[in-house]
Amino acid sequence: WLARRAKRMTSRENELKQRYPGQPWRWDADWASGSIPSTTSMGAGFLVWFASLWLLMSAPIPFLLAEEVSRGNYTSLLALIFPLVGIGLLLYAIKLIRSVRRYGVSRLTLDHHTGVIGTGLSGHIEIPSAVRFPAGINIQLLCKETRGSGKHRSEHIVWSDTIRVASSAIDLFGHTTRIPVHFDIPADVPASDSDKQPINWTLQAGERSL
Secondary structure, three states, rough: OOOHHHHHHHHHHHHHHOOOOOOHOOOHHHHHOOOOEEEHHHHHHHHHHHHHHHHHHHOOOOHHHHHHOOHHHOOHHHHHHHHHHHHHHHHHHHHHHHHHHHHOOOOOOOOOOOOOOEEEEEEEEEEEOOOOOOOOOOEEEEEEEEOHHHHHHHEEEEEEEEEEEEEEHHHHOOOOOEEEEEOOOOOOOOOOOOOOOHHHHHEEEEEEOO
């Protein structure tokens, strides 16, 4: 099923690339529609899977260490970092899942159908529940470039900007919360891309400093 879904998504993306050459923001159905859902739930699901696999692979370590410690090899205790990392990842995934269950899946709705390089990005984040932010909230827009491949693959921040939205600017409509978003984007930053060196634009929100 996953293979068929991936094949359909690839076919759809190729079709959009041919229809809108040089406009990578239109190759994604959500961006083209002007309403982009949060990826938090997807990220949480992946983390649960990855942490579970990590813990399964590191499960024998405590039993092996018991024998090593009995021989006086206390340096071997450093291997406990592997199951501890797995536990940390799982706890973080649970935190994300609780957040999604509490607030629902947020969406970024754009005033215009895309954030245009050299102009700006305007719209609002819509949370499907009534949430109050007495101290306001930080919104950060990042442009990241992926470099290298394999073990040498890494992300580098090309450009970023952070705005502080005051509590008075956040609107509550029944069980819906709307947070206004506006960024001025300079003309010399790269647009989204999915080819040689992928460029990824990310929007993050949090009550604490980002």
